[in-house]
Amino acid sequence: xxxxxxxxxxxxxxxxxxxxxxxxxxxxxxxxxxxxxxxxxxxxxxxxxxxxxxxxxxxxxxxxxxxxxxxxxxxxxxxxxxxxxxxxxxxxxxxxxxxxxxxxxxxxxxxxxxxxxxxxxxxxxxxxxxxxxxxxxxxxxxxxxxxxxxxxxxxxxxxxxxxxxxxxxxxxxxxxxxxxxxxxxxxxxxxxxxxxxxxxxxxxxxxxxxxxxxxxxxxxxxxxxxxxxxxxxxxxxxxxxxxxxxxxxxxxxxxxxxxxxxxxxxxxxxxxxxxxxxxxxxxxxxxxxxxxxxxxxxxxxxxxxxxxxxxxxxxxxxxxxxxxxxxxxxxxxxxxxxxxxxxxxxxxxxxxxxxxxxxxxxxxxxxxxxxxxxxxxxxxxxxxxxxxxxxxxxxxxxxxxxxxxxxxxxxxxxxxxxxxxxxxxxxxxxxxxxxxxxxxxxxxxxxxxxxxxxxxxxxxxxxxxxxxxxxxxxxxxxxxxxxxxxxxxxxxxxxxxxxxxxxxxxxxxxxxxxxxxxxxxxxxxxxxxxxxxxxxxxxxx
DNA sequence: AGGAGGTTGATATT
DNA sequence: AATATCAACCTCCT
Numbered sequence: 374x375x376x377x378x379x380x381x382x383x384x385x386x387x388x389x390x391x392x393x394x395x396x397x398x399x400x401x402x403x404x405x406x407x408x409x410x411x412x413x414x415x416x417x418x419x420x421x422x423x424x425x426x427x428x429x430x431x432x433x434x435x436x437x438x439x440x441x442x443x444x445x446x447x448x449x450x451x452x453x454x455x456x457x458x459x460x461x462x463x464x465x466x467x468x469x470x471x472x473x474x475x476x477x478x479x480x481x482x483x484x485x486x487x488x489x490x491x492x493x494x495x496x497x498x499x500x501x502x503x504x505x506x507x508x509x510x511x512x513x514x515x516x517x518x519x520x521x522x523x524x525x526x527x528x529x530x531x532x533x534x535x536x537x538x539x540x541x542x543x544x545x546x547x548x549x550x551x552x553x554x555x556x557x558x559x560x561x562x563x564x565x566x567x568x569x570x571x572x573x574x575x576x577x578x579x580x581x582x583x584x585x586x587x588x589x590x591x592x593x594x595x596x597x598x599x600x601x602x603x604x605x606x607x608x609x610x611x612x613x614x615x616x617x618x619x620x621x622x623x624x625x626x627x628x629x630x631x632x633x634x635x636x637x638x639x640x641x642x643x644x645x646x647x648x649x650x651x652x653x654x655x656x657x658x659x660x661x662x663x664x665x666x667x668x669x670x671x672x673x674x675x676x677x678x679x680x681x682x683x684x685x686x687x688x689x690x691x692x693x694x695x696x697x698x699x700x701x702x703x704x705x706x707x708x709x710x711x712x713x714x715x716x717x718x719x720x721x722x723x724x725x726x727x728x729x730x731x732x733x734x735x736x737x738x739x740x741x742x743x744x745x746x747x748x749x750x751x752x753x754x755x756x757x758x759x760x761x762x763x764x765x766x767x768x769x770x771x772x773x774x775x776x777x778x779x780x781x782x783x784x785x786x787x788x789x790x791x792x793x794x795x796x797x798x799x800x801x802x803x804x805x806x807x808x809x810x811x812x813x814x815x816x817x818x819x820x821x822x823x824x825x826x827x828x829x830x831x832x833x834x835x836x837x838x839x840x841x842x843x844x845x846x847x848x849x850x851x852x853x854x855x856x857x858x859x860x861x862x863x864x865x866x867x868x869x870x871x872x873x874x875x876x877x878x879x880x881x882x883x884x885x886x887x888x889x890x891x892x893x894x895x896x897x898x899x900x901x902x903x904x905x906x907x908x909x910x911x912x913x914x
Numbered sequence: 915a916g917g918a919g920g921t922t923g924a925t926a927t928t
Numbered sequence: 929a930a931t932a933t934c935a936a937c938c939t940c941c942t
Contacts, residue, residue, distance in 0.1 A: 530938095530939075531920080531938095531939060531940075532920085532921075533919085533920080533939095533940085534939085534940080618921085618922090619921060619922065620921060620922030621922080622922090624922095665921080666920095666921035666922095667921050667922080668921095671921070672921090675921080738921095738922085739922060742922070746923095785937080785938095788938095789920080789921095789937090789938085790920085790936095790937040790938040790939085791920075791923085791936080791937055791938080792936090792937065793923085793934080793935055793936060793937075794922095794923040794924085794937095795923065795924080796922095796923065796924090797923075797924065800923085800924065800925085801923080801924090864935085867937085868935090868936085868937085871937065871938090
């Protein structure tokens with residue numbers, strides 16, 4: 374037997390890749406240096422506790438499953454393999470540490486509160502079992518903690534400030550795929566199967582996707598192989614890369630107008646550091662290029678920005694107790710939330726986006742703006758937290774820091790404050806898709822509506838609706854709100870909410886100039902306002 | 915204290 | 929395609 378051999382374990386969580394993976398490379402290097410001393414076990418833990426932390430829809434389960442299968446394949450090419458462990462980390466690690474005689478555990482550091490608490494506990498268990506733990510920051514280009522430290526212990530609250538800080542930091546070295554392991558470092562199969570009741574091969578689709586009826590089109594398969602293929606395809610046209618300006622890309626093209634690398638970055642199938650390096654190489658050859666915030670590098674740095682600000686506040690995903698977030702008296706409206714969630718608001722552009730999200734798991738960033746603004750400050754006056762939860766379930770690229778940060782941005786709760794700029798659910802989409810081809814694809818019941826009224830089907834007469842084969846209230850819903858009216862009311866509500874927040878912040882009472890709410894929304898406005906004052910008072914600073 | 919700038923508004927006008 | 933107007937927020941910098 375192998376009693377003298379010790380095991381080196383790499384724990385995959387995010388970072389589902391073999392390229393540019395410092396924590397994985399560390400154990401591979403150690404094992405190659407002394408092959409007679411070590412076994413190597415790369416593991417992924419299917420942690421049931423994750424479901425208390427976040428909602429995961431069928432499409433993202435599939436993405437994960439595909440990513441794990443691809444990772445196993447990549448590891449096998451390196452003469453290793455992936456071990457799937459089922460159970461909570463706190464329960465399984467003590468057993469693994471003992472049974473495998475573990476010497477070293479490595480993993481990629483994370484900033485999400487669930488991960489932080491989990492990892493702290495695991496570190497403690499490891500130390501009790503005499504297991505050394507090494508962590509590496511490789512999900513982001515820059516270490517959020519380091520950026521905060523460089524800014525004197527506070528996260529920068531503007532993107533420009535953030536850029537100023539990271540400009541002075543040195544870039545990490547991007548690592549290649551580690552060299553394959555020599556024979557004998559992989560524990561033989563029946564040895565581990567006999568003793569390890571919680572260790573398995575890669576899960577099948579059936580095992581991970583509990584509601585297969587919710588699976589949509591598999592347009593963006595998971596895995597490092599597909600991630601690298603997609604990156605290469607995105608970088609092939611260097612003029613396109615150099616000229617990229619996010620605001621000039623279309624939210625409603627039939628094929629994505631941007632790279633769709635976000636799901637791969639979220640799971641770490643693609644290294645942000647590698648993508649950044651590759652972009653920079655191209656920009657050296659194309660001196661006339663776009664720049665942050667609108668460039669492709671700028672997009673990566675937005676991700677870094679949100680990771681940094683999120684790392685400084687465990688309440689980043691909620692309004693209460695969130696140091697960044699303005700306190701706004703949103704209202705619960707379950708029927709409106711339900712209509713928005715399932716693409717039944719009666720606004721074809723909004724509904725097309727929400728249906729694309731549910732089917733394909735990805736929508737363009739500006740499409741996210743349109744529906745997020747509509748749900749919150751633009752039209753429905755529903756909390757960004759409710760929208761965040763829906764995105765959390767449906768987006769392939771759901772990433773805690775980015776999702777919360779962008780929802781606060783769009784609802785003008787933090788980082789962005791020009792609440793009087795409201796997206797029109799009618800006009801915004803017309804700019805890039807005047808004929809409504811996108812709506813016809815995702816809201817097929819409206820397919821026969823002419824370009825002139827497909828964004829505003831209520832403008833068609835009843836006889837015209839019959840002619841187009843889609844009668845409002847029967848085949849497609851009436852619009853649930855009148856944007857022209859409610860968006861103006863909501864601007865005033867935002868103004869009132871900002872005023873309350875200012876008063877609490879400065880401790881000064883401003884002139885009374887109360888906005889009288891509309892009859893339809895009047896219940897509880899003053900109460901909501903006073904509640905807002907109380908919650909603002911709970912904010913730090 | 916005051917002004918400039920802020921990834922991506924809508925609309926009307928030039 | 930660029931510019932003014934709408935109404936007017938925040939943070940940063942001087």
